Amino acid sequence: MRVLLVGAGGVGTAVTRIAARRDFFEHMVVADYDEDRARAAVAGVPRAGGPDPAGTDGGTAGGGRFSAARVDASDEAAVRELLARERCDVLLNATDPRFVMPLFRASLAAGAHYLDMAMSLSRPHPRRPYEECGVKLGDEQFALAEDWSESGRVALVGMGVEPGLSDVFARHAADELFDSIEEVGVRDGANLTVEGHDFAPSFSIWTTIEECLNPPVVFETGRGWFTTPPFSEPEVFDFPEGIGPVECVNVEHEEVLLIPRWVDADRVTFKYGLGSDFVNTLRVLHQIGLDRTEPVTVRGADGPVRVSPRDVVAACLPDPATLGDRMRGKTCAGTWVKGVRDGRPREVYLYHVVDNEWSMREYGSQAVVWQTAVNPVVALELLATGAWSGTGILGPEAFEARPFLDLLTEYGTPWGMREQ
Amino acid sequence: MRVLLVGAGGVGTAVTRIAARRDFFEHMVVADYDEDRARAAVAGVPRAGGPDPAGTDGGTAGGGRFSAARVDASDEAAVRELLARERCDVLLNATDPRFVMPLFRASLAAGAHYLDMAMSLSRPHPRRPYEECGVKLGDEQFALAEDWSESGRVALVGMGVEPGLSDVFARHAADELFDSIEEVGVRDGANLTVEGHDFAPSFSIWTTIEECLNPPVVFETGRGWFTTPPFSEPEVFDFPEGIGPVECVNVEHEEVLLIPRWVDADRVTFKYGLGSDFVNTLRVLHQIGLDRTEPVTVRGADGPVRVSPRDVVAACLPDPATLGDRMRGKTCAGTWVKGVRDGRPREVYLYHVVDNEWSMREYGSQAVVWQTAVNPVVALELLATGAWSGTGILGPEAFEARPFLDLLTEYGTPWGMREQ
Structure with a gap:
């Protein structure tokens, strides 16, 4: 499995540190709007001989399994190209919820699986905001449900700690x-x-x-x-x-x-x-x-x-x-x-x-931040091993819970x- | 008396409306960083036949006693030049307290009287801010007390409603x-x-x-x-x-x-x-x-x-x-x-x-805003008629109170x- 992690903030950085201890994936590209932040996350990954804070390995680390890239999460075409260039099977979205839709669409277009930890944003009901829903969380994503089903890929949405x-x-x-x-x-x-x-x-x-x-x-x-x-x-x-x-x-x-x-x-x-x-x-x-x-x-x-x-x-x-x-x-x-x-x-x-x-x-x-980050890594591992599989837009509760809970315990938490 | 009013915000605009009903001054220049705001204040001054909201009189109003100008209150040299060019006897500061010092120094340099409604800013004590004073309100102004005394002009500080x-x-x-x-x-x-x-x-x-x-x-x-x-x-x-x-x-x-x-x-x-x-x-x-x-x-x-x-x-x-x-x-x-x-x-x-x-x-x-503005106008009138006179930096309580209180009542308030 080749993973494109978008977002090297607190959660994204914790994802790299947790994933580095697991061998279910082949490579993880860490991409951020601020490439220095992506490089810092990659350089901080534990490796034989300890972390490489100076980044002297030129942006790869953890036995070469991690590399840094620059990408604007709001630029759907650029994300699609990066997924293709890096031959990634899955995009893990660790950015603000504002960037859910471009990343979600880029994954669909590139034929990659998709995971996020927050869903597309809501908009209140224009007249009765405190009684009726307007646009609900995730509505924009679920509008593409058929396309995802046809793609044969899974979009696992809301896969952090809460939701997740x-x-x-x-x-x-x-x-x-x-x-x-x-x-x-x-x-x-x-x-x-x-x-x-x-x-x-x-x-x-x-x-x-x-x-x-x-x-x-x-x-x-x-x-x-x-x-x-x-x-x-x-x-x-x-x-x-x-x-x-x-x-x-x-x-x-x-x-x-x-x-x-x-x-x-x-x-x-x-x-x-x-x-x-x-x-x-x-x-x-x-x-x-x-x-x-x-x-x-x-x-x-x-x-x-x-x-x-x-x-x-x-x-x-x-x-x-x-x-x-x-x-x-x-x-x-x-x-x-x-x-x-x-x-x-x-x-x-x-x-x-x-x-x-x-x-x-x-x-x-x-x-x-760590508690948010551990869950999508567990989910990625379940998808990589085939313990979890499916197509279309699915929430964490669409899958059997037991394998997830057991693997979480195996992660030491x-x-x-x-x-x- | 020729007055330079600096600041055409709420208080400055109210000053023009109050002063327009009094005849103690010959001319008032209304200056602001935003000349449109100064023009609007001037155009709004009541005149024979009512206010002139369109400003069709080209920036003079109230029988020609008001005119608009542009000035950056933080630019001491520009304020000094404006005072000289307009032959103003007094500067009335109706800006944020941040601009007290440049306006105060410009007035001194130009040989004009000076009035404000707030004094130069304080800075807390570096180690014991809630016990001891650091730089006090007005300290920067009072540091120039001798210069003002020698100038023969008065700087009437804190002459709004509170202080004032x-x-x-x-x-x-x-x-x-x-x-x-x-x-x-x-x-x-x-x-x-x-x-x-x-x-x-x-x-x-x-x-x-x-x-x-x-x-x-x-x-x-x-x-x-x-x-x-x-x-x-x-x-x-x-x-x-x-x-x-x-x-x-x-x-x-x-x-x-x-x-x-x-x-x-x-x-x-x-x-x-x-x-x-x-x-x-x-x-x-x-x-x-x-x-x-x-x-x-x-x-x-x-x-x-x-x-x-x-x-x-x-x-x-x-x-x-x-x-x-x-x-x-x-x-x-x-x-x-x-x-x-x-x-x-x-x-x-x-x-x-x-x-x-x-x-x-x-x-x-x-x-x-009106309550703040009426008091410096009353004070200007007392200075114009000679009911109040003095030299150096003086607070409102340095003058006899009775003439002020009587004139305030005459203003209808x-x-x-x-x-x-």
């Missing part, structure tokens, strides 16, 4: 733990702190704003998908392994769009443990309009310039990928399932916890289950 | 209402709301951030000037004329630096009725670093650009000068004084309230006093 592992948990619950499911509720929480920063999000603020300020989507059998106002239905969820109770609120997330397509459940929700301080911060940004992506005109050094306020917010904050050294605590992703087994009510929480201290020591990557 | 009228009130209290003063506490509050906006500051957000997030300064006899953390010593102050109780907090303001130079008081403070929502917003902006003025690098349409985060915040919000039509309520500026008169304790609040409905109807200017 959370969807695998839902499928596992449906297959092995429940006879019928009342609610699947993905619940995400952490107790991470960053030394020296009052406010330092552990994940891309661009994406965090996008998912937290868009109208949250909920699925109910009979009613289908609908939306609510931001931060709706707050609840305190008790997270395992010492994280403890965190206030969670509804957030727009891919699982709610994916799970009902393959798993029978009366209700599907996603709640994020933002905590009240973070919710307050997001509310203020929204009130001022600093969450907006449409550019505003501002005085620059050489006259007026146009910038997106959300990009300015991101530029003011530290890059989450660089915070690992000063971060303390654990992050938990998981799926809470309520239903019936053998005629009796049952409730479980299937979860995966990463301790930042461990991920920094083992991989030099901070916990949230086991999952857990709490009966409640 | 609030300082006049302090002098009036010292002269006519108290034998000794324990505390002079300037207190500013409003009940203004803006239709259609959850968050729409009624005054320059650039200046509001500057004064609210800098360490607040306090004066005490014996101890001198010192600082506290932002938003310190919250108190609820009951504002008159139906505004009612508002939570006020310490804020860095010029009165604390000016009043002790000319008025005997054991303690001088400034508290601003921000309200808890506004304090929360400012805290969040500060936590993210969006209050910063040093530029950050952001992706622009044609590659990376450098912008100041605070300018981006301002660009996201509506221009306060344009909000008058959708604004409701009143704004109150005033000075609370506690002390002794005839051996008995006394407490008074001297205040000036502007109802937005009135200022919009009478002058087409929103209340906060009376002040009030509450014995408490």
Whole structure:
């Protein structure tokens, strides 16, 4: 298997470090808009004799299995050419969700498989944004479902940790733990702190704003998908392994769009443990309009310039990928399932916890970024070995869960289950 | 008297509308970085037959007493030349405090009098910012005190409403209402709301951030000037004329630096009725670093650009000068004084309230902007008639208060006093 990884940010860099320890693939091209960033990721890959921070091997590393390239993820033709030139079987998208569509179309055109960790963006309903869906997450991708089916290739969408592992948990619950499911509720929480920063999000603020300020989507059998106002239905969820109770609120997330397509459940929700301080911060940004992506005109050094306020917010904050050294605590992703087994009510929480201290020591990557990155590598390995196979656009829950969960454990990062 | 007004924003425009009704000056040149803005201010001046919004008189109006010019307020030489070319006796600075020093120096060099409504900016103490003063508001200006004294011209600094009228009130209290003063506490509050906006500051957000997030300064006899953390010593102050109780907090303001130079008081403070929502917003902006003025690098349409985060915040919000039509309520500026008169304790609040409905109807200017603008016009008239005279750098409290307060009432905008 030859892989084109697009995006050498925090997640992409962690992907290279995790993949370097596995032998299921032949070659991985690491491509980024900023070629230096791609080269740095390649140079940091562990190899016989340790990493090569100076990049003296000319951009290949890890026994020559990695190489760096420059590509503009928004340039579909350039991505297609790169896939062809490098004879890649699969494109792994580790960029902002803004670049999903060009990368998705380029893969289809080039006859390559495709994996991403976030789906194409939503647009709120023009008149009833907090009641009805407009364009949903992934709609633009699923519009090409027939083309993908005909291509004989698989587009495995939403294959990070959330969406991704959370969807695998839902499928596992449906297959092995429940006879019928009342609610699947993905619940995400952490107790991470960053030394020296009052406010330092552990994940891309661009994406965090996008998912937290868009109208949250909920699925109910009979009613289908609908939306609510931001931060709706707050609840305190008790997270395992010492994280403890965190206030969670509804957030727009891919699982709610994916799970009902393959798993029978009366209700599907996603709640994020933002905590009240973070919710307050997001509310203020929204009130001022600093969450907006449409550019505003501002005085620059050489006259007026146009910038997106959300990009300015991101530029003011530290890059989450660089915070690992000063971060303390654990992050938990998981799926809470309520239903019936053998005629009796049952409730479980299937979860995966990463301790930042461990991920920094083992991989030099901070916990949230590492937890996102490990899952698509496991999925690539399942596709490479044929343990997972299929054609068309598929979510993680379209595949048997057991092989994934077993291989994840083999990667040294086991999952857990709490009966409640 | 020939006046050079620099700055045709909300306050500058209101200055032209107020001055147009008075005959103490011969000519007013309205200069701005954006000449269109200066022309619009001039064209909007009421004249025989009404205003001239199309500017068809070629940039003069109000019986030829106003004309427009372009000037960069940061270009000292250009301002000096303009003063000379237009034979102006006085420069009235209605720009951001960033431009105080070049305008102040240009006036000195040109032999013109100078008035402003905010003083040169402070810089926090490098090690103990919330305990000790670094560079104080106005320090850079007072460093030129000797030059101004020798020039025979007056630099009347801090002559808006706050600082300005609030300082006049302090002098009036010292002269006519108290034998000794324990505390002079300037207190500013409003009940203004803006239709259609959850968050729409009624005054320059650039200046509001500057004064609210800098360490607040306090004066005490014996101890001198010192600082506290932002938003310190919250108190609820009951504002008159139906505004009612508002939570006020310490804020860095010029009165604390000016009043002790000319008025005997054991303690001088400034508290601003921000309200808890506004304090929360400012805290969040500060936590993210969006209050910063040093530029950050952001992706622009044609590659990376450098912008100041605070300018981006301002660009996201509506221009306060344009909000008058959708604004409701009143704004109150005033000075609370506690002390002794005839051996008995006394407490008074001297205040000036502007109802937005009135200022919009009478002058087409929103209340906060109009209230700031009327005071320097009154001061100019006192200087023109000789009722006020002096040389050197002087605050409003360096002059007798009575002529100012009487003329303000003659302008149709009376002040009030509450014995408490």
